[in-house]
Amino acid sequence: xxxxxxxxxxxxxxxxxxxxxxxxxxxxxxxxxxxxxxxxxxxxxxxxxxxxxxxxxxxxxxxxxxxxxxxxxxxxxxxxxxxxxxxxxxxxxxxxxxxxxxxxxxxxxxxxxxxxxxxxxxxxxxxxxxxxxxxxxxxxxxxxxxxxxxxxxxxx
Numbered sequence: 001x002x003x004x005x006x007x008x009x010x011x012x013x014x015x016x017x018x019x020x021x022x023x024x025x026x027x028x029x030x031x032x033x034x035x036x037x038x039x040x041x042x043x044x045x046x047x048x049x050x051x052x053x054x055x056x057x058x059x060x061x062x063x064x065x066x067x068x069x070x071x072x073x074x075x076x077x078x079x080x081x082x083x084x085x086x087x088x089x090x091x092x093x094x095x096x097x098x099x100x101x102x103x104x105x106x107x108x109x110x111x112x113x114x115x116x117x118x119x120x121x122x123x124x125x126x127x128x129x130x131x132x133x134x135x136x137x138x139x140x141x142x143x144x145x146x147x148x149x150x151x152x153x154x155x156x
């Protein structure tokens with residue numbers, strides 16, 4: 001009988017992320033944490049002659065949250081460009097989850113047209129010895145799954 005092996009479960013710290021801003025692609029070195037998901041927009045309606053409410057998916061929305069170390073001026077530059085010209089520079093975030101112990105391979109996704117809800121400007125705190133981080137929500141308009149996890153080796 002096949003069972004899930006713990007070695008096939010992916011550790012969240014095993015992976016990488018890249019960010020593209022204004023056509024420039026670089027390692028997203030200030031990223032501490034990212035969590036992104038798709039939320040379906042659902043219409044609920046009870047039709048004549050039916051006692052149960054029915055549901056229909058009518059759209060979807062990409063939402064997420066980031067924790068970033070406050071060590072890069074790139075995000076502030078996005079705001080400065082918007083302030084100066086009214087143009088918000090498009091952001092693309094690509095993440096790869098890959099745990100070398102797992103037999104499921106890796107998963108790579110690209111989120112396009114990301115809009116950060118909050119941009120770090122300054123952070124000082126004389127009572128803290130913690131690393132300076134900023135939490136922000138974000139939205140994205142499109143997602144592509146470039147690579148997806150495979151079935152664990154003992155299930156193939």
